[in-house]
Amino acid sequence: DTGVSQDPRHKITKRGQNVTFRCDPISEHNRLYWYRQTLGQGPEFLTYFQNEAQLEKSRLLSNRFSAERPKGSFSTLEIQRTEQGDSAMYLCASSPGPDIGNTIYFGEGSWLTVV
Amino acid sequence: AQSVAQPEDQVNVAEGNPLTVKCTYSVSGNPYLFWYVQYPNRGLQFLLKYITGDNLVKGSYGFEAEFNKSQTSFHLKKPSALVSDSALYFCAVRSLFSGGYNKLIFGAGTRLAVHP
Numbered sequence: 001d002t003g004v005s006q007d008p009r010h011k012i013t014k015r016g017q018n019v020t021f022r023c024d025p026i027s028e029h030n031r032l033y034w035y036r037q038t039l040g041q042g043p044e045f046l047t048y049f050q051n052e053a054q055l056e057k058s059r060l061l062s063n064r065f066s067a068e069r070p071k072g073s074f075s076t077l078e079i080q081r082t083e084q085g086d087s088a089m090y091l092c093a094s095s096p097g098p099d100i101g102n103t104i105y106f107g108e109g110s111w112l113t114v115v
Numbered sequence: 116a117q118s119v120a121q122p123e124d125q126v127n128v129a130e131g132n133p134l135t136v137k138c139t140y141s142v143s144g145n146p147y148l149f150w151y152v153q154y155p156n157r158g159l160q161f162l163l164k165y166i167t168g169d170n171l172v173k174g175s176y177g178f179e180a181e182f183n184k185s186q187t188s189f190h191l192k193k194p195s196a197l198v199s200d201s202a203l204y205f206c207a208v209r210s211l212f213s214g215g216y217n218k219l220i221f222g223a224g225t226r227l228a229v230h231p
Contacts, residue, residue: 004158033218042119042205042221043159056217091158100147100209100216101166106159 002026004107006092012113013082020078021110025094032075033104034067035091036060043091049075050098082114117142119206121222128196129230136191136225138206147209148189149219150180154202162204165189176200196229203227 005024013019025032030051035043046065047057051072061067064082069075079086089109095102118141128134140146147166151159163174170182180191189206203226207219 006158040223042207042223043219045218045220048217093159098217100211101164103149103161103164104219105161106151108158111156 004092004094004105006090006107006110008110009108010111010113012115015084015114016081018078018080019082019112020076021090021092021112023075023077023092023107024073025075025092026105029094029096029105030072031095031097031102031104032069033093033095034075034077035093035106037089037091037109038087046077046090079112082112084114087112087114117208117210117220119208119220119222121204121206121225123225124223125226125228127228127230130198131195134193134196134200134227134229136204136206136227138189138191138222139187140189140206140208141187142208142210144211146187146189148180148182149207149209150174150178150189150191151205151207151221152202153205153224159205162191196227198229198231201227201229 007022033048034046037043049069064080067077089111091109093104093106095104120139149164150162153159163172165172165182173179203224205224206222
């Protein structure tokens with residue numbers, strides 16, 4: 001396994017700009033998750049996919065956020081019209097399937113700073 | 116709703132001494148409990164999990180955790196701390212109910228500082 005891969009690792013953007021993060025899950029993991037982590041806090045769930053289907057979205061995921069997983073492999077998380085409050089680390093994770101006992105493996109995260 | 120509490124923001128321990136990082140949880144039904152570690156500016160690394168069976172779970176890097184159903188706790192332990200164990204530790208839970216099946220719910224984290 002090469003692990004969960006995220007790109008870019010760091011992004012600085014001006015308020016109002018759009019940003020997109022990419023996540024490549026562990027091969028053959030059909031579950032993919034996005035979390036957000038701010039300084040001093042634990043990760044907070046944003047959304048998850050089962051293959052290409054987005055099955056749950058948190059209330060944290062405002063209408064400026066959109067996530068896709070078009071072919072059930074990699075995923076993108078786009079934030080439109082960024083605000084300073086969007087500054088956080090965005091974590092992608094994957095697991096082999098829906099079994100509640102499956103381990104969820106996280107990537108290294110993508111740091112977003114909105115200035 | 117399910118939740119996880121990590122009552123200590125920071126734990127300080129001397130190298131070579133045993134360490135404990137505390138975690139308590141609140142869920143409907145049986146809990147599925149996880150510990151992750153995060154080094155500075157890095158993602159989360161899986162340490163261990165409790166699904167069912169033996170209450171003492173062994174994981175990576177010499178860590179272990181004890182599930183205590185009556186106290187709703189899942190404390191992380193290590194017999195002899197290393198300076199390299201210094202990091203941020205997160206406890207997390209999943210459950211079959213309260214919308215917790217499909218996601219991990221994390222505590223706020225505990226910073227472990229191991230001093231030489």
